[in-house]
Amino acid sequence: MSWTTQLRKGALELAVLNVLNGDRLYGYDIVRRLREHDGLVIGEGTIYPILSRLRSEGFLRTTLEESPDGPARKYYEMTAAGREQLRAMNADWDRLVQSVETLRHAGAR
Amino acid sequence: MNWTPEAEQRFESYKGRVRRAVAGNPTVDPDDVVQDIQAHVDAELGAASGPVTLGALEQVLETLGSPTQWDDGQAGTDREPLGIRARRLLRQMQAGLAGDWGLPVLLVVLTVVSLFLMRSVGLVLLALAYLTARSLLTRSTVPLGADQRKVILVPIAVVAALIVGVAVATPLLIMGRPRTVPAMTGLGVWWILLGLAASREPKRVRAALFPLADWFEPSHGRLLMLFGASLLGLAFVTAVM
Numbered sequence: 635m636s637w638t639t640q641l642r643k644g645a646l647e648l649a650v651l652n653v654l655n656g657d658r659l660y661g662y663d664i665v666r667r668l669r670e671h672d673g674l675v676i677g678e679g680t681i682y683p684i685l686s687r688l689r690s691e692g693f694l695r696t697t698l699e700e701s702p703d704g705p706a707r708k709y710y711e712m713t714a715a716g717r718e719q720l721r722a723m724n725a726d727w728d729r730l731v732q733s734v735e736t737l738r739h740a741g742a743r
Numbered sequence: 744m745n746w747t748p749e750a751e752q753r754f755e756s757y758k759g760r761v762r763r764a765v766a767g768n769p770t771v772d773p774d775d776v777v778q779d780i781q782a783h784v785d786a787e788l789g790a791a792s793g794p795v796t797l798g799a800l801e802q803v804l805e806t807l808g809s810p811t812q813w814d815d816g817q818a819g820t821d822r823e824p825l826g827i828r829a830r831r832l833l834r835q836m837q838a839g840l841a842g843d844w845g846l847p848v849l850l851v852v853l854t855v856v857s858l859f860l861m862r863s864v865g866l867v868l869l870a871l872a873y874l875t876a877r878s879l880l881t882r883s884t885v886p887l888g889a890d891q892r893k894v895i896l897v898p899i900a901v902v903a904a905l906i907v908g909v910a911v912a913t914p915l916l917i918m919g920r921p922r923t924v925p926a927m928t929g930l931g932v933w934w935i936l937l938g939l940a941a942s943r944e945p946k947r948v949r950a951a952l953f954p955l956a957d958w959f960e961p962s963h964g965r966l967l968m969l970f971g972a973s974l975l976g977l978a979f980v981t982a983v984m
Contacts, residue, residue, distance in 0.1 A: 661779040662786040677808020679761070682779040687770045704744075704789055708778065 642674065648727055649674055650684055651712065651720040654694065658711040661685060685710060693719050744785060745794035753797055754784065756880075756892075757804055759954045763881045764810035766950070773946070780807065811881075847894040850876050854898040872898035880954060896955070903952045910937060927978035934971030938964045 646668075653659070653667050661682060668675045675681065688694045693716035701707045712720065746754070761780055762773040787803045788795050850872045857868035876898045909916070914929035941948050942964025949956050 660782065662783050665783065677806075677812055678783070679780060679807035679810060680813050682776045682783075683765050683768065683771045683813050685779065686765075686772050686775040687768070689775070690770045690772065704785055705782070707782065 639676075642676070643680075645727075646675065646680065647684055647688070648720075648723050650681060650688065651693070651716065651723065654710060654712050655717075655720060658709050660707040660709050664710065688716070692716075744789055747794050747796050749797040750795045750800045753804075754800055755957050756954060757810070759957055760881055761810045761813075762946075762950070763953070764813055783807065846875070846879065847891055850879075851894055851897045854901055858901070869898065869902060873902040877953065899953075900955060903955050906951060924978050924982045927974055927981065931971045931973075931975035931978055934974065935968045936971075938967030938969075938971060940964070941967060 649668060649671075650664060653664055659667070664685070665675070665678050665681050668681065669678065685694065689696060689710070692713060694710050695713050696708050696710055698706045698708055758777050758780065761777055765771045765773050765776050784800070784803055788799055791799060853868055853872040857865040857872060859865070860868065876895045879895050880892070880899075911934070912930075914933045915926060918926045918929050920926055941959075942961040945959050945961050945964065948959045948964075952959070
């Protein structure tokens with residue numbers, strides 16, 4: 635597995651939680667929002683096992699709602715545990731990016 | 744939404760692959776994922792006029808990607824239970840078995856030979872043909888044509904028929920003659936229990952007979968229960984008369 639693939643897989647869970655931060659979306663909408671960001675998602679189906687796992691871990695909850703366009707839609711939203719997890723993950727991400735940036739600039743000198 | 748038969752068959756097969764791909768991850772519910780995939784495809788193709796064609800479906804499936812690539816990085820970690828890890832390693836090994844046309848033909852030959860050698864090594868050969876055929880269907884890295892799929896399904900159909908036959912007729916294997924009251928009663932009770940189990944766990948039935956029973960729903964289990972109850976009724980009437 636290439637390092638970009640590994641990097642993307644690690645970042646995707648964080649991206650999914652950030653998309654859902656303060657929003658209530660159904661699966662396809664989450665994919666559409668992630669699709670707007672270049673290079674983040676290669677196989678769009680990858681998102682759905684992540685959503686299922688985040689739900690079983692208690693970070694997301696789902697509700698079914700009737701849709702005017704067809705079958706009922708499953709909406710995802712974050713739980714309190716999910717918001718807490720997102721705060722921790724964003725902090726980890728910031729530290730990681732800062733450390734790598736520091737090393738990059740030190741190497742460039 | 745209407746589908747052409749080819750598109751419908753392709754999508755059912757894809758959903759089967761999705762189920763198999765995520766089945767090894769204990770924190771992912773295959774039904775959950777398939778439901779989301781179905782909604783995704785509905786959203787992409789629902790607005791199209793006319794039935795969904797294979798070409799249109801393939802475009803959507805291409806953006807979804809191959810389910811075998813959907814490991815989200817959780818599998819293979821230290822917290823992964825030993826059983827799950829063993830299944831994952833088995834799947835990886837199965838993926839390596841996937842090949843081209845030569846293998847499907849070899850599998851049919853192996854299946855036929857195994858039927859002739861049932862008194863000695865036939866069961867082992869049949870199991871080998873069956874496992875390899877399932878690997879080809881779920882793990883092949885090259886797209887399989889409709890004819891290839893038909894050939895690959897031969898060992899799977901033989902094993903599925905054996906499983907169904909043994910599962911449905913177990914009391915007769917034990918009790919013998921089907922027209923006696925005890926045999927009918929045993930068979931009736933057995934079908935009710937089997938139907939109850941199948942209606943409660945349709946996923947296991949679909950997995951055991953994959954991909955020939957993707958259509959299986961709890962209502963089919965309930966139908967078997969109904970047959971069982973009818974047989975019990977018949978046994979009662981026969982005993983009274």
